[in-house]
Amino acid sequence: MQRMLVTATVIALVLVSLGIGAIAAHWPFWHRAWQWQTAAGGWPAQLAGPTFVLPPSASPWPLQLTVDARLAPRAGESATQLLLVGDAKGWVAGWSAPAVDVQALVDGRGLSIALLAPLFGALQQHTGRSVLDQPLRGLLDELHADLRGDITPRQLLQEMSGLAAGRFTPLNPFSRRAQLSSGPNFDRAALRTPLAWPPGSHFEPAPANAQLLSLVAGRLGGDGYASTLQRLLWSRIAAHEAVGLLDHRRGSIAAHCCLAASPMDWLRLGLLVASDGVIGTQRLLPQGYVAQMTLASPVHPGYGLGYGLIDVQGTTILVAETPGRRLSISPRSGRAVLWIGEGAAPRWQDELLLPGAFGPAESGSADNGKGG
Numbered sequence: 052m053q054r055m056l057v058t059a060t061v062i063a064l065v066l067v068s069l070g071i072g073a074i075a076a077h078w079p080f081w082h083r084a085w086q087w088q089t090a091a092g093g094w095p096a097q098l099a100g101p102t103f104v105l106p107p108s109a110s111p112w113p114l115q116l117t118v119d120a121r122l123a124p125r126a127g128e129s130a131t132q133l134l135l136v137g138d139a140k141g142w143v144a145g146w147s148a149p150a151v152d153v154q155a156l157v158d159g160r161g162l163s164i165a166l167l168a169p170l171f172g173a174l175q176q177h178t179g180r181s182v183l184d185q186p187l188r189g190l191l192d193e194l195h196a197d198l199r200g201d202i203t204p205r206q207l208l209q210e211m212s213g214l215a216a217g218r219f220t221p222l223n224p225f226s227r228r229a230q231l232s233s234g235p236n237f238d239r240a241a242l243r244t245p246l247a248w249p250p251g252s253h254f255e256p257a258p259a260n261a262q263l264l265s266l267v268a269g270r271l272g273g274d275g276y277a278s279t280l281q282r283l284l285w286s287r288i289a290a291h292e293a294v295g296l297l298d299h300r301r302g303s304i305a306a307h308c309c310l311a312a313s314p315m316d317w318l319r320l321g322l323l324v325a326s327d328g329v330i331g332t333q334r335l336l337p338q339g340y341v342a343q344m345t346l347a348s349p350v351h352p353g354y355g356l357g358y359g360l361i362d363v364q365g366t367t368i369l370v371a372e373t374p375g376r377r378l379s380i381s382p383r384s385g386r387a388v389l390w391i392g393e394g395a396a397p398r399w400q401d402e403l404l405l406p407g408a409f410g411p412a413e414s415g416s417a418d419n420g421k422g423g
Contacts, residue, residue: 118145157312177283217244277304
């Protein structure tokens with residue numbers, strides 16, 4: 052009896068030690084998982100753990116912000132913290148709550164996905180070839196002999212890869228969604244995500260789509276996702292650094308969420324798309340690439356290449372939207388609108404994107420002009 056008690060005690064101590072070791076080895080995962088859990092379905096204010104920095108451009112896209120009170124929340128709207136509208140010519144009008152700094156870093160939450168379609172366009176412009184319709188088996192060695200190798204980057208961008216989205220249970224270390232949201236290895240979690248439907252047959256947003264796209268972009272760029280994103284996109288447009296989330300030190304980057312950037316730089320991303328990929332005299336995206344982004348997916352008429360699609364009075368609007376964040380873009384008018392707040396964005400702001408609806412002549416009556 053005594054021997055059994057000793058054996059049971061030793062086994063219990065070993066299990067406890069292994070548990071403590073597992074927690075210690077992947078402390079960022081457990082810390083982030085707890086933050087997601089306590090956020091009660093919302094977004095944590097700031098996720099813990101190692102980060103990476105995207106340096107800004109030495110000569111950023113110049114934008115001049117003019118405060119315009121007519122962009123203030125309308126009666127009954129209390130969720131808006133900031134609203135910016137601008138065009139590729141460089142004028143920007145905006146309104147922000149007193150505590151909001153348009154040049155401070157703001158967690159873009161799910162807006163991080165909005166970087167991926169422009170980045171693949173920048174890769175095409177840089178290399179002279181498109182891989183959007185090339186099966187992943189030829190782009191990722193890990194999927195060479197896998198059914199998931201039939202998936203293409205276009206299907207990943209159109210959220211029709213067929214990969215399982217999974218249920219988000221933050222404190223379950225075996226949950227794929229938890230692994231993709233908290234670590235400890237984002238790329239490995241994406242590569243282990245199984246198919247739930249045949250590729251190209253079903254629309255289902257899944258974090259693994261963005262993570263696999265970042266892995267492909269990093270391999271094509273030759274120096275990893277962060278360096279490729281910084282070199283081909285961020286260093287060409289941004290006035291401020293951006294900070295993103297790593298699963299562990301010198302590890303993989305969270306591609307589907309949590310990049311913190313200034314509101315003006317999020318707007319610059321929208322204006323890059325609105326201008327058909329041209330900044331001044333530089334073309335960063337191939338001619339006609341943005342037109343591809345506005346084409347509806349074969350299985351979902353409301354989704355294009357990396358962005359949602361809506362119609363506003365006959366004008367196609369590209370939309371990247373996540374709780375508390377909304378970037379909307381009109382390639383037709385060359386304008387973009389960024390909204391930051393809580394909950395859902397008011398829909399009247401989409402009319403700001405229509406030709407002739409709002410412009411520098413009107414915003415010029417405002418005061419406190421400043422750059423960003």
